[in-house]
Amino acid sequence: MAFVFKKQIFGFMDLLRFKKMVPKRREKLAEGAAAPLPVSYKVNETAKILHPGYQKAVLREIVLNTQDTKTYVFETERPFYFRAGQYLTVGCKVGQSNVSRPYAISSAPKDALHKKVAVTVKKCGFFSGYLFDSAKAGDEFILGDPSGEFCYEPVKDSRQVLAIAGGSGITPFYSMAQSLADGTSDYSLTVLYGAKTEQDLIFKKELDALVSDKIKVVYVLSDEKKAGYEHGFIGAELIKKYVSGDFTVMMCGPQAMYAFLDKELKSFGLPLRRVKKEANCVGVRDVKDATYKLTVHIGFETYTVNAAAGETLLTSMERAGLNAPSKCRAGGCGFCHSRLISGKYSLAGADKRRLADLKFGYIHPCCTYPDSDMEIVVPKA
Ligand code: FES
Structure with missing residues (x-):
């Protein structure tokens, strides 16, 4: 049916209404408070407390997880609100350089309410090497606000999440598993965790303690054959063995693992939004010295x-x-x-x-x- 516009003529009554509008507005303005507007608003002050951008933190504890991985537990100045899966930047002065690096948060979001947040770092590269060899309890660091989209999104993700971790890529999934266990989040998580040997698995004991009807953890060793562990690399066959139906895949590990899994996941026909990869820090490039x-x-x-x-x-x-x-x-x-x-x-x-x-x-x-x-x-x- 065609839409019929009703033509209205700008008439005498409209002019009258318009004439009355000006004095009415003046009246309302005169009724307003004489006090000047506040310099800052409560909502902005709260936002600043919740998201300060950067804050000082004291390194309270260092835990050796494997021979080349340590967990650094910080006490922050303010509660550090984040979503499981996010990362933060840790920074300090090393020699004459201001250095910072992003690390996935390995602690539970709930702990952050008590001003406690932890990252788990593998010894490699300049800053991680510095943390591993030189950082000690009591040192001060600057932490950046939590960032990143590598989180469970109830609106667009399946309620079944397949987490594929390679080596130290387990850290965001450990945080996610804790948030499921303490009731902060609600979905089902299957973790396929690949490492070279049993010795290289980080958080094995902790993850095993979290296993429930919502959290399943499968360890996959590439260089070792052992009872109770899958052997080889995480590929389509293993994925089919542990998940079926609709699922979201979240991957965290080295670039080579992503390239391999991109091919392996093709047969599942997952829409793009159901495949998430944690970004890797850019390293050095191999070029002639200049x-x-x-x-x-x-x-x-x-x-x-x-x-x-x-x-x-x-x-x-x-x-x-x-x-x-x-x-x-x-x-x-x-x-x-x-x-x-x-x-x-x-x-x-x-x-x-x-x-x-x-x-x-x-x-x-x-x-x-x-x-x-x-x-x-x-x-x-
Ligand atoms: S630090 Fe994120 S884009 Fe450069």
Whole structure:
């Protein structure tokens, strides 16, 4: 049926109404409080308490999990609200450099209400190596707000979650298992946890203690055959053995594991939204030695630092002691988003920038390698 518009003529009555509107408005304004508006609002103050951006934390405890993995338990200044599966950045000054790295949170969200949060770190790379060898109880660190989307989303995820962990990739799933066990979350979780040997399994005892009708854990050893463990690599066959029907897959592990599983998961025909991968920190690239000049504008200051061709721009800035912003270090969060003035560069992996960033010349220093001298404008951390 065609829609019929009713024509209305702007008439005398409308003019009258409009005439009365002005004095009415004046009246209402005059009735308003004479006191000036508050400088800050309660809701903003609360938001600032809940999400301060960064906060100081004291390292209270270090637990050796395996020969190359330790858990670091921090006491935060304020309760640290996060969702199981998220990560945080841990930062401090190492020598002359301001360094920070993102780590998946391994403690339960409930513990954070008591100002306690933990990350589990494998010894590899500069900062993780520093934590492993030099950090001690009582040291002060700066923790960034919890970040990341690697969480169970009741609206879009299946109520059956298959977690595939490789090595230290178990950390976010341990947090998720704890949140299920204490009733913070509600879905069913099957964890396929791959490691080389039994000795390399992190949190085995703790995970076994959490097993219930909602939490199932299967250990898969690639280099060892043992009773009670699956042997080999996590692939389609093992997945079919432990889950069926509709499920969401969450993976956390090395890049090679993702590449392998992408192929293995094809036969399940899962929609894209049902497959989640935790991003990996960008590392060094294997290129011929070369060092370029990187000119960095932060606020009103300009710095010129050395940028090695094999390292990301973010690493070069940190090495030079500049306080450059970062969170995921994988091109995903946009926190390091900086404007390129000049220079050639290469990206680590897929380009995760928005089209507008490409159009207006923005880069993510966390996953950008220099191929010439460069000049960039970096936001204040
Ligand atoms: S730190 Fe997240 S995009 Fe660079």
